[in-house]
Every structure is written in structure tokens, then in C-alpha cells.
Amino acid sequence: MPTTVRAWQVVLEKIESDLLEGRLSPGDHLPPERELSTSLGIGRSSVREALRVLEVMGLIRTGTGSGPSSGAIIIATPRGGMAALLRLQVAAQGFPLDDVVQTRLVLESAVARALATSAEADTAPVHAVVAAMDSETLTAAEFLVLDAQLHLALAEASGNVVIAAVMAGLREAIESYVQAGAAAISDWDATARRLREEHHAILDAIDTHDSDRAVTLIHDHITGYYAHAGLARDVQ
Amino acid sequence: MPTTVRAWQVVLEKIESDLLEGRLSPGDHLPPERELSTSLGIGRSSVREALRVLEVMGLIRTGTGSGPSSGAIIIATPRGGMAALLRLQVAAQGFPLDDVVQTRLVLESAVARALATSAEADTAPVHAVVAAMDSETLTAAEFLVLDAQLHLALAEASGNVVIAAVMAGLREAIESYVQAGAAAISDWDATARRLREEHHAILDAIDTHDSDRAVTLIHDHITGYYAHAGLARDVQ
């Protein structure tokens, strides 16, 4: 039992309960910091600590000045917060790299299966990214940026925002490792060619509703890259 | 491009880079707030905002007083942070309930398959929880607490801390809905009996390495509860 509730926790709980009770919804403005401070009987600095947490977690956006775009506004965009959390945990060694990769594997396999099974999934954004990656003039870094977009587009096409957010976060959390791995690959052009072919094959399997093949392909695609880049240790 | 880097971001970036470069590791103490403040040329209140973020994300633990357990200590326990993030996002409607349930489904199925496939997985903690749930004198709330522990124990047995953390967070994020669903079930005793049987069946499938059956059982177990409690709308 926490003997003492810290001041900023009071603010956090108040806002969370306001959200749950429907007193606050996406798009709404939070009361100004000074008003929250006086109404809760809590110093403004403590209020700010709570708002900072909400901001980093992607729940609010803050803006100075006056007018409709100022103040703290509920936005509920989970991407940034999830990415920050995962990135920091990986940095602090709370999340082993292998577990991150394996989780990606689980989620992407599920996404591929869902897309290949669904009849009305919209894969147009995925096709657009794959087409962009066909350019031969891309550097490794540019290629990897598009690759991240591709996997994110797949997750978004599945329509599950939780999976999309987690996958985007996982990918960003290991971004530096992916870049380092690319630098360690001697023949990048050949690797890029192979990756392009795999992307086309995955998309083809999805579009032809061959779900088992889609899952196998994306599984091999991910494990293949990490093995090739010398990052994986023990992926199933 | 962020035109202005806010003061607390500087602190966050400094600590993240210290973690990545190995200058900070789990168990280490952060410099005192006042020292960080002067060394970075940033006000103490801004330093505190950054530390608050790290604390809520489960990266550090703070303690007053002096001695080895005081100050800010790197702990990297992702559970609390993941749970807080998911809970708030669900509250703010950034994460639809259905997507949360579906993600649970994906992760738990993967966990069940991994456990049933692995030869040396230690399922003793899982058995202990299942045994505790066999008591007939449990209230619905107590039963659900144990149920949460059960699913968490399964995830932990798989050895993947990322999946375990996400699953624990997802479960906590929808805890209030699960409780509300239980209250809406008329014949709770019969439901509890059925859930117990399903738990035993799942564990049996895992122990006999019947992975397909384990996946099917856990899938039906979860979808069954949400449908019965009137929570699910569109789970695949």
C-alpha cells in the first residue's frame, strides 16, 4: 500500500477518471495548468509533471499562446508513447533484443494471416511503399526507412491500432540496431535485391489469399534479415 | 523538425544516451536532481519532469532520504509503464477495446504454441495458480485476480519479457471492463466451473505438447469469456 500518494499522481488519476467517465474526450481541452493547480490544491510544478507524462505517452498535445490550438488537448495518438517506452526499455536492457525481434515475428505473422484471410483489406498503401522501394538509387538508410514504413503499412492495413502501435514502437526501438546491421552487410545491393523480391512475394501471397504462404514468407523475411545482419541469437 | 527542444527533452536524451553508451546500467544511481540541473544548465523543475516520465515508464525508482536505496535508481521494470500507457490509451479511446482483445488473442496463442512446442518450459508457476483457482470459496473478483495471474504466468513461462509485459499491460488496461463483464454474468458459479475446466484442458494440452489443441483451446477460452460477458463485438 502506498503510504503517500504523490501530488502528480492525484492529477493523473483525476484526468484518467475524467476520461473514463466521459467528461473528457479526444479533441477536448484540459483546464489550464494554473486552474488545475488551484482546483486540486496542488502546486503548478506537480501538475506539470503529470502533464509531461501524458504528453510523452501521446495522450495530449500542448501549445503555447491563446486560441483553439493552445493549451493541453487530448489527442490519444499512441505511436509516439509506445515507441518512447519501448526504446527506453531496450536502452535500459529491460527488453532483450531477441525478445523484441521475436515479438515482431509473432505480430507480423498474425498481421499477414489476417490480411491474407480478409477479403476487403486495403493493401493499396502497402503496394505504394513497395513500389517506392523498387528504385535502384536508394541508399541503405533510405531503403530501411521505407522498409519500416512498409511493415507499418502492413500493420495498419490489418486495422488493429494496438498491433500497429506496438509494431511501430518495436521497430523504432531497434532502429539503431537495424542500421548498424545494414552497415555490417558487405554486399548491400544483393541484399536489397533479395529483400525486394521477398516483399513482392509476400504481397503476392496476401493478394492471392494464400495465408500459410504469406506467414511463412514474412517469417523467413524477418529472421533472414536479422541472421544476415548478425543480430539474431536465438530466434525460434 | 522541432524548432525548439524543450528543457526536459534534453534530460531525457542525455539519460537515454548514457544508457545506450553503457554509462548507466540497471542498478546504477542517477546523479542527484540538483547535480543534473547544474551540470546540464537546466532548472530543477525541468529535470524533475524528465525523471517523472522515466518513473512512470518503469525505468527508474526514486526514494527519499539518504543511503543506498535513495535517489533515482535504474530498474527497467517494463510492466508498470506498459500497463499505464495502455490503460490511459484505452481510457482516452486511442485503443478500441476490440483491438486490445484481439491483440491478447494473438499474443496468447503464440505463447501457448511456444510453450507446447518447447521441451524445457517451466510450467510449475502456472500449475500453482490453476490449483489456487480450484478453491470453491473464491469471489468473482478474487477469481479474476487469479485469472490475470494465470495468463501472466503463461506469458512469463514463455521466457519472452516483451510479450509478458505487453500482455500484462493489455490485461490491466481492460481490467475494469473484465470486472464489469463478470458482474453482468448471471450464473457466475457455472461460468467459473467452465473456466476452471478450460484452464485444466489448456494446461493439459501444453504439457502433452499438443500445440494445435493448446492454441485452439486458449483462443476459444478468451473469445468465449468476452462473448459471454457481452464485451466482444467483432473478434475474429
Place this chain on the structure above:
DNA sequence: CCCGCTAGTGTGGTCAGACCATTACGAAGG
């Protein structure tokens, strides 16, 4: 010499007040 109490020190937790930068709005002046 040893034990116990006490004053001191270092830490996070909190608050109050001040000032700045930015933005919008409105009134005054052309």
C-alpha cells in the same frame, strides 16, 4: 571502552512566485 542518542547532511517532494515566448483577439487609428 562501548552503547545510545542527537545533530547534521544529503536526498527527493512540493510549493510559490516570477519572468519569458507565443498566440489570439480587440480596440484604436489610418
Place this chain on the structure above:
DNA sequence: CCTTCGTAATGGTCTGACCACACTAGCGGG
């Protein structure tokens, strides 16, 4: 009617102060 400048509202930041807490060193009594 349009432009311009002042004013207000808001977050962003810093400073300084005080409190609560936990340990530590040193003093005094036995």
C-alpha cells in the same frame, strides 16, 4: 474597411525556499 499595436491567456522555464525522510558521524554517558 484595413492595418497596427496593446492586452490577455497560455505553456515553458527558472529560482529559491521549505518539508519529510533516511542515513551518518560524533558526542556524551555509562
